[in-house]
Amino acid sequence: MENNISFRNFKNYFFKAIILLLTAVSVVPLMLILYYIVRQGISAINWDFFVNLPKPVGEIGGGIFNAIIGSIIIIFLASLIAIPIGVSIGIYLSENSKSRISYFSRLSVDVLQGIPSIVLGIIIYLWFVKPFGGFSAISGSIALSLIMLPSIIKSTEETLKLIPNSLKEASLALGVPFYKTILRVIIPAGFSGILSGIILGIARISGETAPLLFTSFGNPFTSYNVLKPMSSIPLIIFNYATSPYEDWHRLAWGASFILIIFILFLNILTKLTEKKWKVQF
């Protein structure tokens, strides 16, 4: 009897040890990557880095100002397109879970989620870049918005599904029309979940490179014109890292570092949002 118990204790202990080991195995590389990027990138960070344009080949110094501006503009536009459409579709799906249209919509969203981002880039190239005669930031935004959509749609739908039906009924029973009920009662109640979905969507597209290759293409100068090519952070990481110039490598590390910090920040923001806006039912 005693033997049995001590053997079972050992099994318990052993199992726990294995789990800890496996966790370490998955966390450690992540930590190493982050550490490496920080170490490589931090040396590039200075005021110049943020404020200046890249210098021509051969010259030391320069920054990624155009890429930062470009990323901001492209991401902003992509959000502007994806958020209203995504949230609306999410609302529709949560309200009509059983109709044929919903079934096909959900199927389409799943498929869209699975399409490789480079393929999306090529498609947008064919639909927007070629007909309109040139690369543009807006086509980059369109491509990115397609990548953002599934995440926003799904998180909106899931959040709204979790809201108890009684809330909707309480509003309708007061004589409030359906659309107002959705806009002023249901969406505010699900705000935290929807916002988290949006922030995660933004985090997702911040690092997308492939689609931008075919759409916004890149620009060595700072541009504010959305109908023309525009630089962005993932693009310059791609261009500079694959170049033979030492200095450009430095810039690439710096840009990677910025990007990682940004995505880390967004993830933390998501957690804070959920906590702050979380609604108790």
Next chain:
Amino acid sequence: MTHLDTELQLLKKSLIEMFALVIHQMNKAKEAVAKFDKDLASDVDINEKRVNVYELKIDRDCENILALYNPVAIDLRLVLASLKINYNLERIGDYAQGIALIVKDAKRPFDKELFSKTKVLDMFYTSIVIMNDAMEAFETENHHLARTIFTKDEKLDEINRKANYSISELIINKPEEIQQCLNILSVIRKLERVGDQTKNIAEEIIFYTEAKVLKHRTKKKEK
């Protein structure tokens, strides 16, 4: 105050009104006997209907309270006690009517000697006193007062016991008065039963206020 409280208050109020009515009937019956007032006697006879109306109403109210509110503890005891007190009061009302009918049918006034030898007016007086005590005890939930009724009732029992002897004596001395003597004997018997019913009411009041059951105890234990 809850809905149930309101209903119980109304129930008590109805019972007290019935109490007052029955006591009034008894008072009138007493006067009718003492003064040989046939009009008063008719009055009692007619008003017996009102007593019956109260009985039916209180029965229905108790049934409704039990069905709708499922009272427990003291509330339940109040309703159960009310049902029985209702019955007791109705019986007392019947006795008052019976006494009044005796007066109505009597051909001649009663002899004063009849009253003094049998002490029938004392009986009337005592029975009305204990009825008033009972009404007050019920209204104020005073079980001490209720208990005093037992001792006072003994006086009624005593007069009743001696009645046979005093009445027979009277009949022997004045045979022509036999009708009246027998009438007074009837009245005495009825008054003794009024005392009994009032004693029952007192037992119900004690049950209601103290949850003690005093029925069927031997005389020794009754306190």
Next chain:
Amino acid sequence: MESSVLKSENFNAWFGSAQVLKDVSIEITRNQVTAVMGPSGCGKTTFIRCINRMHELTHDASVSGKILFDDTDVYKISPILLRRKIGMVFQQPNPFPTMSIYQNIIAGYTLNGISLTKIQKDDVVEQSLVKTSLWDEVKDNLHKKGTFLSGGQQQRLCIARSIAMKPEILLLDEPTSALDPISTSKIEELLYELKKQYTIIIVTHNMQQAGRISDKTAFFYIGELIEYGKTKDIFTNPKHERTQNYITGRFG
């Protein structure tokens, strides 16, 4: 003087092809509490949800027959306007979680775009909370969220929110099933008071509750109205055997 405020005539309701209400004809008396009871699945909740036309919000729901509210067919007026005259309180207390207590009470006005002056709003809030005996408990915390109240208080808040719209009829769907006995009795006392101003129809599966607070009771069984009458009569001497069996607990 009893007058009827709501009448149903040969009313039927379906979910898809399943008929949930069969030929229900009933007259509800003004300023009284009418209890609607019966075993699970008898259609009692469906019936009151048809009165304020919440039934049709379910996919596949359909009805036939008439329900007349003050002699107007409810299916011929706008459901939005109807629901402002017939309020509803649900089983689970459901104050709007993103709004404060104050905002919850006047939600019926603000969400409907009916504008009131600050004084009017304060007035509505205070009156509604006083009528539901909540005023003293929350008057210092009107701008806190409603979800911090206890279950019983939340439910009273929901009742206050409904009566803020000054409806004629108040429908309640098992409003105390989710509450503890003390909150339940507070709400029962509240309904007893409210009936002076409103007509109250309450669905309950708790027979003692129906006995305690209602003036009239309607007994439903598998979609049919079996018996309807004064609560006193139904509880002391029901006319139908099914009613008696249900009340005495001999089935369902």
